[in-house]
Amino acid sequence: MDHADIRETFFTECEDLLEALHDGLARIEYTLCIGMDAETVNTVFRAVHSIKGGAGAFKLDQLVRFAHQFETTLDALRAGRIVADPALMGLLHRSADQLSDLVQVARAGNDAACPNLLCLTHELAAAAGEDEDNGDSDAEDFGFSPLSLDLDLGGSDLTSGSNGGRYAIAFSPTRALYACGNDTSVLLRVLSDLGRMEVRLDRSRLPDFDALDWQESWLDWQIILETDEPEHQIDEIFEFVEDLCRLEVSPLPEDMTLEETEVGHAPEPPASTVAGPLKKPADEGRGSAPRATVRVDLDRVDRLINIVGELVINQAMLSQCVQDEGVPQRSPMRGRLDDFRSLAREIQASVMAIRAQAIKPLFQRMARIAREAATSAGKQVRLVTEGEGTEVDKTVIERLADPLTHMIRNAVDHGIETPELRASAGKSETGMITLSAAHRSGRVLIEVQDDGGGINRPRVLEIARSKGLVPENAVLSDEETDELLFMPGFSTASVLSDLSGRGVGMDVVRSTIESLGGRVGITSVPGHGTRFSISLPLTLAVLDGMVVDVSGQTMVIPVSTIIETLRPCPADVHGLGSGGQVVGIRGSFVPIVDCGAVFGYRDPVHTYDKSVLLLVETGRQKLCALVVDAIHDQRQVVIKGLETGYGDIPGIAAATILGDGRIALIIDPEGLVELGASPHGPGSEL
Incomplete structure (x- = not known):
């Protein structure tokens, strides 16, 4: 492994450490009212310390200095010298965000200074009770000047002026420690x-020059440390290299000196002493150890998914061939083919699970967006997340970032009231935004809910009329008024700000969600808040589809959008307007969209005694009945995108390959309904 690989491994580990840092700070903030959990503070401290240690190995000075001050403040918190209050938690959150930025800057190889870095460092020093000048001096002293092999970092007079403990430390690095880019200095x-400490280098294992293996570790250190800090502080310093060295830490009698100890022969440690590679004791009552994981390049996973998709297609082709040959149902071949189909489906599900990722990192990013938006708007906002362990396809997660950013900013700017208004309404001055995720009926449901003032529907309607979006005398229901928020260019902001006022936001949210095969809805109660709901497919690679016939063309409709199928009686079908039709279903009327006519395959039909109606749910039209000629089958199909070769096709989401080798188009019900409502659909004359 070369230096570049080791460096990339460090930054990959930083992702996990930063996730643990943000998660820990959120838990501390959540438990302020019931008391701070010491172990959570230790977890946060260790995350920052580990980042600092790794950054030091790669001479990332800017990152190390800031992490050092951040670590100092966290140490003051866990030692009880400072108290966790809302102001301190806000500072720690901002510091965690800054640390994330510094890691990204270092990863990109950019040496440019991050804005507000010095100011934030001073704030951390002040919060820890340090003088700012001293804090800067400490940061400057934490450098990387070369050390001699015999280190005397504290002098030999270790017994004067201290009532702290004395420890003998035997430290022997392995070759793996240096291979990972670590620096003992x-x-x-x-x-x-x-x-104060005294260090002695042991060269006894160093061979003659001719026999020297430069990749091996030949040097050992014996250290006497006199400190007021507890022993676990020593353990945490070596935590980053705990599996890459041999370490012995033991209390030292007051009258014993360094000359009276030998490397590797420290006094017999008590039961609590760490021996061998440093291991942290297991946390009691915290469950089993984390499962082993492996990091795989995403391109490899994508290739594997494509291969498994081809396997599923070939299985469908085999099934079609067996059916065409007239093989009896009870034939052993049929049984083996059923086993093959079950196995292929299980393999596909397992491979898709590899690509699935918890939505937690995305939610943590939204916490930062909420904090920054609240600061910009001058409001007090708290973001609560639920269902962070919900797993979603990685592609879906990546494309959700922008829509959720718009929704969180919208909730802060338009939903949550100012502290004064909330107090006058009998609410807490701090607004609450809840971001949740859950699996529902084979889909992912994500909700953004605030406890603000709700949608001001009279103002929404007034703005829509002034912009000519609705007629002056139009009477809209609450749901129809709420839908106006998703129209391009619509904004209720009266003043242009960093957060809103440009009319760009919720229309982008809807278009992005719909491009993922999802739907977005909105509900609001005046005075109590607003909830946005996003429903998405679990993956963009496969779907359960209903194979249908439309004027001799085989097409696929996602099963997740279908509510029910029906054959209506003639009395249930009613004309509406100029050529439009609706079907009566249990006391309500649902518009009918003829798939064959909309796609231009044939002229519209007026009787449906030989057709099948599929009642589907869409984001805007709520319910709609799609007319197809017949239903062939329900099966899992592999999605093949059309964007690269054909671009965006109205009413068509993608394509798939059927068992007989034919290509079938996958219908986008949302787009099809819009196409049917347009006077210039594919089947119409322009």
């Missing part, structure tokens, strides 16, 4: 921050 520098 950095570890010893950090260790010296705990107190």
Whole structure:
């Protein structure tokens, strides 16, 4: 593994550490009212410390200095020298965001200074009770000047002026420690921050020059440390390299000196001493150890998914061939083919699970968006997340970032009231935004709900009329008024700001969600808040589809959009307007869209005694009845995108390959309904 690979491994590990950092800060903030969990604070501290240690190995000075000050403030918090209050938590959140930015800057190889870095460093120093000048001096001293092999970092007079503990530390790096880019001088520098120490280098294992293997580790260190800090502080310094060294830490009698100890022969440690590779004791009552994981390049997973998709297609082709040959149903071949189909489906589900990822990192990004938006708007907002472990296809997660950003900013700017208005309404001055995710009926449901003032429907209607979006005398229901928010260019903001006022936002949300095969809805109660609901497919690679016939063309409709199928009686079908028709279903009327006519395959039909109506649910039209000629089958199909070769096709979401080798188009019900309502659909004369 070369230096570049080691560096990339460090940044990959930083992703997990930053996730743990944000998660821990959220837990601390959530439990402020019931008392701070010491273990959570330790977890946050260890995350920052590990990032600092790795950054030091790669000489990332800017990252190390800021992480060092961040770590100092967190150490003051866990030691009880400062108290976690809302102001401090806001500072820690901003510092975590800054640390994330510094990691990204370092990963990109950009040495440019991040804005507000110095100011935030001073704030951390002040919060920790340090003088800002001293804080800067400490940051400057935490450098990477070369060390001699015999390190004397604290002098030999270790017994004067201290009532703290004395520890003998035997430290023996392995070759793996250096292979990962670590630097022992950095570890010893950090260790010296705990107190006064004396260091002696043991060269006894160093061979003659001719026998020297430069990749091997030949040097050992023996250290006496006098410190007021507890022993676990020593453990945490070596935590980043715990599996890459041999370490012995043991209390040292007051009258024992360094010369009286030998490397690897420290006094017999008590039961609590860490011996061998440093291991942290398992947390009691916190469940089993985390499962082993492996990181795989996403392109490899995509190739595997494509291969499995071809396997499913070939299985469908085999089934079609067996059926065409007239093989009896009870034939052993049929049984083996059924086993093959079940196995292929299980393989496909397992491969898709590899690509699935928890939505938690995306939710953590939204927490930062909410904090920044609240600061810009001068409001007090708290974001609560639920269902962070819900797994979604990685492609879906990546494309959800922009829509959720718009929705969170909209909730802060338009939903949550100012502290004064909330207080006058008898509410808490801090607004609440709940971001949740859950699996529902084979789909992913994501909701953004606030406890603000709700939608001001009279104002929405007034703006829509002034923009000519609706007639002056139009009477709209609450649901129809809410739908106006999704129209392009619509905005209720009276003043242009960093958050809103340009009329770009909710229309982008809807178009992006619909491009993912999803739907977005809105409900609002004046004075109590607004809820936006997003329903998405679990994956963009496969779907369960209903194979139908439309004027001799085989097409596929996603099963997730179908509510029911029906054959209406002539008395249930009614004319509406100029050529439009609706069907009566249980006391309500649903518009009918003739798929064959909309796609231009044939002229519209007026009687449906030989047709089948599929009642589908769409985001805007709620319910709609699609007319098809017949239903062939329900099966899982592999989605083949058309954007690269054909671009966006109205009413068509994608394509798939059937068992007989033919290509079938996958219908987009939302787009089809819009196409049917347009006077210039594919089947009409322009």
